[in-house]
Amino acid sequence: MAEPPDVLIRLDGVGKDYGGGVSALLPTSLAVGGGEFLVLLGPSGCGKTTLLRMIAGLLPPSSGGILISGEPLWSSGGRCRKALLCRLGLVLQDANLFPWLTAEENVLLPLELRGGSERGRRTARAQAMLALAGAGDLGSRLPHELSGGQRQRVAIARALSCDPDILLMDEPFAALDAISREALDLELQKLWLETGKTIILVTHSIAEAAFLADRVVLFAPRPGRIAELVELRFPRPREPELMFTPEFQQVVRHLHERMSALMGQA
Numbered sequence: 010m011a012e013p014p015d016v017l018i019r020l021d022g023v024g025k026d027y028g029g030g031v032s033a034l035l036p037t038s039l040a041v042g043g044g045e046f047l048v049l050l051g052p053s054g055c056g057k058t059t060l061l062r063m064i065a066g067l068l069p070p071s072s073g074g075i076l077i078s079g080e081p082l083w084s085s086g087g088r089c090r091k092a093l094l095c096r097l098g099l100v101l102q103d104a105n106l107f108p109w110l111t112a113e114e115n116v117l118l119p120l121e122l123r124g125g126s127e128r129g130r131r132t133a134r135a136q137a138m139l140a141l142a143g144a145g146d147l148g149s150r151l152p153h154e155l156s157g158g159q160r161q162r163v164a165i166a167r168a169l170s171c172d173p174d175i176l177l178m179d180e181p182f183a184a185l186d187a188i189s190r191e192a193l194d195l196e197l198q199k200l201w202l203e204t205g206k207t208i209i210l211v212t213h214s215i216a217e218a219a220f221l222a223d224r225v226v227l228f229a230p231r232p233g234r235i236a237e238l239v240e241l242r243f244p245r246p247r248e249p250e251l252m253f254t255p256e257f258q259q260v261v262r263h264l265h266e267r268m269s270a271l272m273g274q275a
């Protein structure tokens with residue numbers, strides 16, 4: 010598969026060994042295009058989260074490097090370049106909102122900690138990000154007054170508040186029921202089309218991967234490694250009806266068969 014024309018993130022032989030004999034991730038090379046929607050898919054334990062955490066600056070690689078716009082993210086001694094970290098937004102399976110702050114205050118917090126702009130601007134920015142994430146009417150609510158899906162919308166708004174150009178998402182909708190998850194997938198696609206962010210999303214869901222991705226990176230376990238790259242050329246915006254088409258079902262079947270085979274080998 011050809012390299013994307015406008016490479017934003019380059020994984021250059023990046024690997025992770027926690028010790029214990031089996032590599033969590035073998036040295037992996039991959040170029041991610043600016044504005045690409047990349048999905049990391051694979052069975053449990055194949056190194057998806059490990060890779061995402063290394064790109065997020067949370068876990069130093071054991072080998073290789075990660076370049077963002079050509080600049081190394083990690084320096085020697087297991088430290089990250091702080092200037093690059095502000096280009097990354099992170100959304101995890103648990104929204105991790107501060108329970109004593111309202112939704113809007115949770116989104117405002119990173120802006121307040123960063124300082125710089127005046128209060129009115131920060132509030133306007135927080136409200137705009139809530140609206141972009143489909144939570145424009147939830148700003149005054151406390152986290153315990155929100156559903157799981159609503160909390161994830163707020164977490165996405167918070168991740169966007171400081172305007173990162175890269176959004177890293179680790180199974181953000183895994184805890185939701187199927188219908189809420191589909192709604193959030195649609196919302197995420199809309200947000201991505203409107204903002205042009207680069208998104209890397211980890212999921213176990215084959216349908217979610219095939220629906221959202223420009224490219225699916227299929228991982229294999231023990232040792233963790235890339236097994237296949239699958240390019241999805243379905244036109245955008247993708248509508249839920251796409252999932253009932255033979256073309257979509259064919260992709261799902263392919264990914265399903267490959268994943269079953271990889272799990273059998275593990």
Ligand SMILES: Nc1ncnc2c1ncn2[C@@H]1O[C@H](COP(=O)(O)OP(=O)(O)OP(=O)(O)O)[C@@H](O)[C@H]1O
Nearest residue numbers: 027033051052053054055056057058059060213233
């Ligand atoms: N902190 C750690 N210490 C030791 N081993 C770890 C650690 N974190 C992960 N591992 C191991 O590394 C491998 C990859 O784990 P990782 O969580 O990256 O996989 P994953 O594909 O994200 O799995 P899942 O889909 O279940 O979240 C697994 O074998 C896991 O047990």
